[in-house]
Amino acid sequence: GAGVSQSPSNKVTEKGKDVELRCDPISGHTALYWYRQSLGQGLEFLIYFQGNSAPDKSGLPSDRFSAERTGGSVSTLTIQRTQQEDSAVYLCASSDRIGTNEKLFFGSGTQLSVL
Amino acid sequence: GEDVEQSLFLSVREGDSSVINCTYTDSSSTYLYWYKQEPGAGLQLLTYIFSNMDMKQDQRLTVLLNKKDKHLSLRIADTQTGDSAIYFCAETLGNTGGFKTIFGAGTRLFVKA
Numbered sequence: 205g206a207g208v209s210q211s212p213s214n215k216v217t218e219k220g221k222d223v224e225l226r227c228d229p230i231s232g233h234t235a236l237y238w239y240r241q242s243l244g245q246g247l248e249f250l251i252y253f254q255g256n257s258a259p260d261k262s263g264l265p266s267d268r269f270s271a272e273r274t275g276g277s278v279s280t281l282t283i284q285r286t287q288q289e290d291s292a293v294y295l296c297a298s299s300d301r302i303g304t305n306e307k308l309f310f311g312s313g314t315q316l317s318v319l
Numbered sequence: 320g321e322d323v324e325q326s327l328f329l330s331v332r333e334g335d336s337s338v339i340n341c342t343y344t345d346s347s348s349t350y351l352y353w354y355k356q357e358p359g360a361g362l363q364l365l366t367y368i369f370s371n372m373d374m375k376q377d378q379r380l381t382v383l384l385n386k387k388d389k390h391l392s393l394r395i396a397d398t399q400t401g402d403s404a405i406y407f408c409a410e411t412l413g414n415t416g417g418f419k420t421i422f423g424a425g426t427r428l429f430v431k432a
Binding site for chain 2: 208237239245246247249252259260295297299303304305306308309311312313
Protein backbone atom coordinates (compact mmCIF):
# COMPACT_ATOMS: atom_id res chain seq x y z
CA GLY A 205 0.00 0.00 0.00
CA ALA A 206 0.94 3.64 -0.19
CA GLY A 207 1.32 4.10 3.55
CA VAL A 208 1.03 2.41 6.91
CA SER A 209 -2.51 1.26 7.50
CA GLN A 210 -4.02 0.60 10.92
CA SER A 211 -7.35 -0.93 11.78
CA PRO A 212 -9.72 -0.31 13.30
CA SER A 213 -9.36 3.45 13.50
CA ASN A 214 -11.57 3.48 16.58
CA LYS A 215 -12.37 0.75 19.05
CA VAL A 216 -14.68 0.98 22.04
CA THR A 217 -14.67 -2.00 24.35
CA GLU A 218 -15.79 -2.99 27.80
CA LYS A 219 -13.38 -3.51 30.64
CA GLY A 220 -12.20 -7.11 30.75
CA LYS A 221 -12.62 -7.82 27.03
CA ASP A 222 -9.76 -8.69 24.70
CA VAL A 223 -8.92 -6.49 21.70
CA GLU A 224 -6.76 -6.94 18.62
CA LEU A 225 -5.21 -4.03 16.77
CA ARG A 226 -3.81 -4.51 13.30
CA CYS A 227 -1.00 -2.81 11.42
CA ASP A 228 -0.19 -3.13 7.73
CA PRO A 229 3.27 -1.65 7.15
CA ILE A 230 4.65 -0.22 3.94
CA SER A 231 5.58 -3.10 1.65
CA GLY A 232 9.22 -4.09 2.01
CA HIS A 233 9.80 -2.29 5.30
CA THR A 234 11.70 -4.59 7.61
CA ALA A 235 11.26 -2.79 10.93
CA LEU A 236 7.89 -2.27 12.58
CA TYR A 237 7.13 -0.42 15.81
CA TRP A 238 4.19 -0.07 18.18
CA TYR A 239 3.84 3.03 20.33
CA ARG A 240 1.15 4.22 22.70
CA GLN A 241 0.07 7.83 23.04
CA SER A 242 -2.12 8.70 25.98
CA LEU A 243 -4.04 11.96 26.26
CA GLY A 244 -1.55 14.73 26.94
CA GLN A 245 1.33 12.27 27.04
CA GLY A 246 4.20 11.63 24.70
CA LEU A 247 4.94 8.53 22.69
CA GLU A 248 5.54 5.46 24.79
CA PHE A 249 7.58 2.74 23.08
CA LEU A 250 5.93 -0.67 23.33
CA ILE A 251 7.73 -3.13 21.04
CA TYR A 252 9.55 -3.33 17.75
CA PHE A 253 10.06 -6.06 15.18
CA GLN A 254 12.94 -6.65 12.86
CA GLY A 255 11.44 -9.03 10.34
CA ASN A 256 9.29 -11.43 12.36
CA SER A 257 11.34 -11.33 15.53
CA ALA A 258 10.97 -8.85 18.38
CA PRO A 259 14.42 -7.96 19.75
CA ASP A 260 12.98 -5.51 22.25
CA LYS A 261 9.71 -6.06 24.09
CA SER A 262 10.75 -3.98 27.06
CA GLY A 263 8.03 -1.40 26.58
CA LEU A 264 5.05 -3.74 26.91
CA PRO A 265 3.28 -2.50 30.08
CA SER A 266 2.20 -5.91 31.38
CA ASP A 267 1.76 -9.53 30.37
CA ARG A 268 -1.73 -8.64 29.13
CA PHE A 269 -0.04 -7.09 26.11
CA SER A 270 1.42 -9.18 23.30
CA ALA A 271 2.28 -8.65 19.67
CA GLU A 272 3.22 -10.76 16.71
CA ARG A 273 4.29 -10.23 13.17
CA THR A 274 3.93 -12.75 10.41
CA GLY A 275 5.52 -13.00 7.00
CA GLY A 276 7.60 -9.94 7.77
CA SER A 277 4.52 -7.88 7.10
CA VAL A 278 1.28 -7.51 9.08
CA SER A 279 1.48 -7.11 12.84
CA THR A 280 -1.17 -7.58 15.49
CA LEU A 281 -1.10 -6.06 18.97
CA THR A 282 -3.34 -7.92 21.40
CA ILE A 283 -4.49 -6.58 24.75
CA GLN A 284 -6.16 -9.12 27.00
CA ARG A 285 -8.58 -8.28 29.80
CA THR A 286 -8.54 -4.60 28.94
CA GLN A 287 -8.46 -2.02 31.71
CA GLN A 288 -9.51 1.63 31.62
CA GLU A 289 -5.88 2.74 31.81
CA ASP A 290 -5.32 1.01 28.45
CA SER A 291 -7.37 3.75 26.77
CA ALA A 292 -5.03 5.56 24.39
CA VAL A 293 -4.09 5.95 20.75
CA TYR A 294 -1.98 3.04 19.56
CA LEU A 295 0.36 4.04 16.76
CA CYS A 296 2.20 1.75 14.41
CA ALA A 297 5.20 2.75 12.33
CA SER A 298 7.38 0.99 9.80
CA SER A 299 10.85 1.75 8.59
CA ASP A 300 13.22 0.79 5.84
CA ARG A 301 16.44 1.03 7.77
CA ILE A 302 19.51 2.19 5.91
CA GLY A 303 22.45 1.60 8.23
CA THR A 304 21.60 3.41 11.44
CA ASN A 305 19.31 5.94 9.76
CA GLU A 306 15.76 5.02 10.66
CA LYS A 307 13.01 7.09 9.09
CA LEU A 308 9.69 6.05 10.53
CA PHE A 309 6.41 6.19 8.64
CA PHE A 310 3.40 6.25 10.92
CA GLY A 311 -0.17 5.10 10.54
CA SER A 312 -3.05 7.25 11.77
CA GLY A 313 -3.46 5.13 14.86
CA THR A 314 -6.20 3.20 16.61
CA GLN A 315 -8.10 5.14 19.25
CA LEU A 316 -8.92 2.60 21.97
CA SER A 317 -11.53 3.48 24.57
CA VAL A 318 -12.13 1.07 27.44
CA LEU A 319 -15.40 1.72 29.28
CA GLY B 320 17.96 5.88 31.50
CA GLU B 321 16.32 6.22 28.13
CA ASP B 322 14.78 9.66 28.25
CA VAL B 323 14.43 12.27 25.58
CA GLU B 324 13.30 15.50 27.21
CA GLN B 325 11.39 18.41 25.75
CA SER B 326 9.39 21.30 27.11
CA LEU B 327 5.69 20.68 26.72
CA PHE B 328 4.35 23.97 25.37
CA LEU B 329 5.47 26.90 23.24
CA SER B 330 3.38 29.85 22.14
CA VAL B 331 4.50 32.33 19.46
CA ARG B 332 2.98 35.02 17.30
CA GLU B 333 2.54 34.49 13.60
CA GLY B 334 5.62 35.68 11.74
CA ASP B 335 7.96 35.20 14.71
CA SER B 336 10.57 32.45 14.95
CA SER B 337 9.90 29.36 17.07
CA VAL B 338 12.66 27.45 18.80
CA ILE B 339 11.90 23.99 20.19
CA ASN B 340 14.54 22.38 22.36
CA CYS B 341 15.36 18.79 23.22
CA THR B 342 17.96 16.91 25.24
CA TYR B 343 18.71 13.32 24.34
CA THR B 344 20.43 10.48 26.13
CA ASP B 345 22.81 8.53 23.94
CA SER B 346 25.94 10.29 22.79
CA SER B 347 26.47 7.48 20.28
CA SER B 348 23.19 8.17 18.47
CA THR B 349 24.16 8.70 14.85
CA TYR B 350 20.92 10.29 13.70
CA LEU B 351 18.51 12.60 15.49
CA TYR B 352 15.06 13.44 14.22
CA TRP B 353 12.20 15.89 14.40
CA TYR B 354 8.68 14.66 13.75
CA LYS B 355 5.47 16.69 13.48
CA GLN B 356 2.01 15.53 14.53
CA GLU B 357 -1.07 17.41 13.39
CA PRO B 358 -4.41 16.88 15.18
CA GLY B 359 -5.90 13.44 14.63
CA ALA B 360 -2.97 12.21 12.56
CA GLY B 361 0.09 10.06 12.99
CA LEU B 362 3.58 11.50 13.13
CA GLN B 363 5.38 12.70 10.03
CA LEU B 364 9.14 13.00 9.68
CA LEU B 365 10.04 16.66 9.37
CA THR B 366 13.82 16.58 9.24
CA TYR B 367 16.84 14.78 10.64
CA ILE B 368 20.49 15.47 11.25
CA PHE B 369 23.55 13.25 11.16
CA SER B 370 25.61 13.42 14.32
CA ASN B 371 28.76 14.71 12.63
CA MET B 372 26.91 17.87 11.63
CA ASP B 373 26.32 20.93 13.78
CA MET B 374 23.59 22.46 11.70
CA LYS B 375 21.17 21.57 8.95
CA GLN B 376 18.93 24.02 7.14
CA ASP B 377 15.89 23.11 5.09
CA GLN B 378 13.80 26.08 3.92
CA ARG B 379 12.21 27.57 7.06
CA LEU B 380 13.64 24.86 9.31
CA THR B 381 17.04 24.98 11.00
CA VAL B 382 18.30 22.13 13.16
CA LEU B 383 21.16 22.77 15.58
CA LEU B 384 23.05 19.97 17.29
CA ASN B 385 25.34 20.33 20.29
CA LYS B 386 26.82 16.87 20.82
CA LYS B 387 28.79 17.85 23.88
CA ASP B 388 25.63 18.86 25.73
CA LYS B 389 23.42 16.33 23.92
CA HIS B 390 21.13 19.18 22.94
CA LEU B 391 19.08 19.42 19.78
CA SER B 392 16.93 22.32 18.66
CA LEU B 393 14.50 23.05 15.85
CA ARG B 394 14.03 26.60 14.69
CA ILE B 395 11.05 27.49 12.50
CA ALA B 396 11.41 30.85 10.80
CA ASP B 397 8.38 33.01 9.97
CA THR B 398 6.06 30.72 11.92
CA GLN B 399 2.60 30.32 10.38
CA THR B 400 -0.70 29.20 11.91
CA GLY B 401 -0.35 26.00 9.88
CA ASP B 402 2.75 25.18 11.92
CA SER B 403 0.57 24.66 15.00
CA ALA B 404 1.16 21.02 15.93
CA ILE B 405 3.07 18.79 18.32
CA TYR B 406 6.77 18.45 17.55
CA PHE B 407 8.64 15.35 18.71
CA CYS B 408 12.37 14.93 19.06
CA ALA B 409 13.64 11.37 18.55
CA GLU B 410 16.86 9.41 18.71
CA THR B 411 17.83 5.91 17.72
CA LEU B 412 19.41 3.89 20.54
CA GLY B 413 21.68 0.92 19.93
CA ASN B 414 21.60 -2.16 22.12
CA THR B 415 22.49 -5.85 21.92
CA GLY B 416 19.18 -6.57 20.23
CA GLY B 417 19.71 -4.04 17.50
CA PHE B 418 18.49 -0.51 17.80
CA LYS B 419 15.22 1.27 18.37
CA THR B 420 13.86 4.78 18.07
CA ILE B 421 12.53 6.57 21.13
CA PHE B 422 10.70 9.85 21.35
CA GLY B 423 10.37 12.78 23.69
CA ALA B 424 7.00 13.79 25.13
CA GLY B 425 6.46 16.33 22.36
CA THR B 426 6.25 20.13 22.38
CA ARG B 427 2.86 21.57 21.56
CA LEU B 428 3.35 24.69 19.45
CA PHE B 429 0.59 27.30 19.48
CA VAL B 430 0.76 30.00 16.84
CA LYS B 431 -1.30 33.11 17.53
CA ALA B 432 -2.55 35.09 14.56
